[in-house]
Amino acid sequence: MGRLRTKSDYEDLRSARILENQARLASLGLQKTVSELRSIASSAKPAKAHVREYNKKDYKITPLRRSDRLKQTTATAADADVTPKQISRRRSARLRGKEEESEERSRSWGRVKASGLELQLSPEDSARRCKSKGRGNVYNPVFGICCHFCRQKTLCVEEDCKRCGNFDMDQPCIGKTDCSVCHSSYGVLCRACLKVRYGEEMEEVRKDKEWMCPHCAEETGFNPYWICNSSMCLRKRKMPPTGLAIYRAREMGYKSVAHLLMDELLQRANKSRR
Template sequence: MGMGTRRKKIVEEEPSQSPSLSEDGGSDSQGEGSEDAGSDDGSSRYEQVREQRIKENMERMHKLGLLDLSLKLKPPKKNPPHKKKKTTPEPNLSPQRRSSRIMTLAPVNYNEKRVRDSSSKESKELEIFIPEGTNPEFYTEEQEKFLGDCETAWELYVDGYDEDGNRIYDPIKGETCHQCRQKTLGEHTQCNKCELLQGQFCGDCLYMRYGENVMEANQNANWMCPPCRGICNCSRCRRGKGWMPTGNIYSKVSKLGFKSVAHYLIKTRRSESDELEGSASGADSTLNRLSTRTLAQRDAEDLRE
């Protein structure tokens, strides 16, 4: 039976009640009472019809098997995992075995952290490594005399740089530095001996690599460039001598107390070459003494015979 049919049947069964009006146009008390009773009767009938409809729907769902299907589709309830209780380890009440030989000694603490040696770390940071070339690197006493100096320190990373601290490269107006091979703006040297492009050094390279001030060099009428003095340490000149390039080692040599890279190379390699020459001369003198002793022994044996 459809919803429309049931509602029509309910309407037909309900008696039509109209309030009786009195002569003066008002409704009497009997009419009001009957209207209230009719409204209560209508609400109870609606509840009965609603319950009947729910019952019929449940029976229909049961016949179709929808109730069992809905129960199967519900996910099973998962039991919450049991939390493991933290257990504190029981104290070891058994007597500790200690040898009588070590009972007087303090127990060893294996949890102590090793203290890093800051001096060894600094020495590793200041270690300078230059690969060996095809020829041994050494310098003469005359080259050490050609090391430059300056009266005023040169301020690095200012001349030839913009406001943001970036170096200005200009292929047209710039001048090529013999050391860094960059065509930049700023002060550059001019060699009074060769008067060639090899005598052009920018202010930063001249100060870091040779310990000289570019302004003082340009004011000196007898100034010679490092290639003319035989102390140039650029990559091209070093490879021409069979030596490997040094790389950027200015910060390390300055921490070691050297004025420039040239001062570090010449002073350290000069001492090494002196030691090699001393050891070689010592070996030669030892050989001479041995040969002289051998000749004297032979002369003595000849006299005995």
């Protein structure tokens, strides 16, 4: 019975407090229910947001700004009935120098004169081509064959070469070597590189129909340490380029750079076996 009485006292106290709160809300004018407040809020119209008008600009009818130089160029093109691209552009001194150098080089790489369907080398370049007995000093990107070592695409120095002298593409260049095995660019060497880097003469190589380049000679096992000593091939072997090693080779009594490297590689191999 004590528990029921305690519960009844709690309910009486709760009811009295609810009545007290309702009277306080009424005195403050807050007797409206939640549903009434929601209906008032939903009936109120939201304020119209300000929308910025977008006007698309038509650039086709808008005149483009031009500098005085471009205006003058356009006017000159219109008077001459040519396009503005055909009028020469301004160039800095550096760019003008490069363009003139490029034009001069294109004129000097052979000074080829067309006579009907036949191409001929100018007399001065023909004399200059045969004057040198090394790598050649007449550059020609069309008829010249690139040497694997010096990578110079020049005409050969042989007087009776029909390819470099008469520009006959069907004839081989007798001033550059050709490997009998691979027939690739690895076996193309000019007279000077063949002599300095490998100690061989062009006349002897032309007579030897079974001549092999250093790459093929090493692969066949004919000369295991007879390697190509061009900078590209040495880098593939993780070896530093030799540079002008011919002077050191000759001072040490070797015939060429290839003979020097062959002896050095052989000595390293013997030391590693011990």
